[in-house]
Amino acid sequence: MYAWIWSKLPGAWPVKVAESVAAAAALVVLLFVVVFPVIEPNLPFNNVTIDENGSSTPPESAVPTGSTSPAPAPKVTASPTPTIIQEGNFPTAGDLTGDQTGSTEVPVGPITITPEPIAS
Amino acid sequence: MAVVIPVKVSKPTDPLPGDRARRAVGVVGEVFITFGVLLLLLCVYQLWWTNVQSAKATEVARDLISQDFVPTAGAAAPAKGTKPAAIPRPTYAKGFALLYIPQINDKVWRLPIIQGVGLDVLAEGAGHYPNTALPGQIGNFALAAHRATHNEPFRDIDALKPGDKVYVETKTGWYTYVLDKYKIVKPTDTWVIDPVPGKPNATPTIAQITLTTCNPRWASYERWIWWGHLTGTALKSAGPPDGINPNGN
Numbered sequence: 001m002y003a004w005i006w007s008k009l010p011g012a013w014p015v016k017v018a019e020s021v022a023a024a025a026a027l028v029v030l031l032f033v034v035v036f037p038v039i040e041p042n043l044p045f046n047n048v049t050i051d052e053n054g055s056s057t058p059p060e061s062a063v064p065t066g067s068t069s070p071a072p073a074p075k076v077t078a079s080p081t082p083t084i085i086q087e088g089n090f091p092t093a094g095d096l097t098g099d100q101t102g103s104t105e106v107p108v109g110p111i112t113i114t115p116e117p118i119a120s
Numbered sequence: 121m122a123v124v125i126p127v128k129v130s131k132p133t134d135p136l137p138g139d140r141a142r143r144a145v146g147v148v149g150e151v152f153i154t155f156g157v158l159l160l161l162l163c164v165y166q167l168w169w170t171n172v173q174s175a176k177a178t179e180v181a182r183d184l185i186s187q188d189f190v191p192t193a194g195a196a197a198p199a200k201g202t203k204p205a206a207i208p209r210p211t212y213a214k215g216f217a218l219l220y221i222p223q224i225n226d227k228v229w230r231l232p233i234i235q236g237v238g239l240d241v242l243a244e245g246a247g248h249y250p251n252t253a254l255p256g257q258i259g260n261f262a263l264a265a266h267r268a269t270h271n272e273p274f275r276d277i278d279a280l281k282p283g284d285k286v287y288v289e290t291k292t293g294w295y296t297y298v299l300d301k302y303k304i305v306k307p308t309d310t311w312v313i314d315p316v317p318g319k320p321n322a323t324p325t326i327a328q329i330t331l332t333t334c335n336p337r338w339a340s341y342e343r344w345i346w347w348g349h350l351t352g353t354a355l356k357s358a359g360p361p362d363g364i365n366p367n368g369n
Contacts, residue, residue: 032169036162044341048332048343050305050307050312051308
């Protein structure tokens with residue numbers, strides 16, 4: 001294989017050496033920039049997240065700021081799959097009297113999350 | 121009288137007996153060697169190049185967040201009171217906070233916290249699970265970061281101990297969490313980032329933090345989880361908590 005490539009390279013042998021080095025360097029760049037980043041998510045040894053939805057955003061709506069009524073508690077359905085993850089941000093009535101400026105999103109109804117492995 | 125025996129002299133271009141087989145074996149060997157070299161290059165990429173790239177990306181993300189922290193000229197005075205103003209829920213891939221863990225400060229010091237846990241985000245710092253609480257909020261502020269490759273921010277996660285402090289700096293405030301316990305779980309245990317971990321139906325009453333990364337370090341068939349709870353909140357104007365110098369280390 002390599003003998004065949006060598007025979008096909010044009011020029012005298014010093015030129016061939018230079019061409020070989022350039023070709024190898026180009027191959028390494030291609031691997032590092034294109035190939036390895038593509039296959040990396042499929043490698044088994046650097047997943048750090050627990051399965052969570054990375055793609056589908058759960059329906060959310062902002063509770064009007066200044067509202068003094070407590071946010072409704074999220075309904076969580078205890079079905080085995082899909083997994084339910086509930087929004088962690090539930091302002092209490094006390095919180096809402098303060099300086100909340102838009103962080104009072106709460107989910108409306110159950111949030112359905114399809115487990116989807118996230119590689120990283 | 122000499123007898124001339126005709127001998128068939130093979131021309132150099134004619135294949136010798138067994139030549140074809142020999143050439144085939146040679147090609148197979150070269151393919152194997154090539155494959156081995158590719159695997160070595162993949163190791164170089166993972167162990168070295170991703171760290172180089174991520175270190176750069178982390179620096180960029182950190183600068184963006186730092187710029188964001190600078191109060192806008194002519195903006196309204198910082199909120200009065202003792203509680204920092206809540207920050208808006210960031211959009212995906214937006215950095216919104218910095219993480220400090222003194223015990224592992226060579227890796228986690230002004231580490232960008234970025235919304236989302238996609239690979240692109242995790243290459244720049246710690247990812248914030250998008251549907252979990254924000255810093256200081258009641259609920260569970262859940263983060264993920266690499267433990268190996270990509271600048272490996274949580275490389276020394278196993279060096280942490282209960283009682284160690286975790287500081288989070290946002291545009292408006294400083295939040296101090298104290299680590300309580302760790303657990304090694306399955307990758308599918310999504311309950312660990314529930315508002316009340318392990319109690320899916322419970323309404324949270326305290327602000328917690330969760331750190332997730334892979335375990336074992338060079339494999340990832342498990343996840344290492346740290347939980348902690350909020351112990352201190354301070355306005356940005358009050359300066360960093362004791363022991364934190366944002367410009368140091």
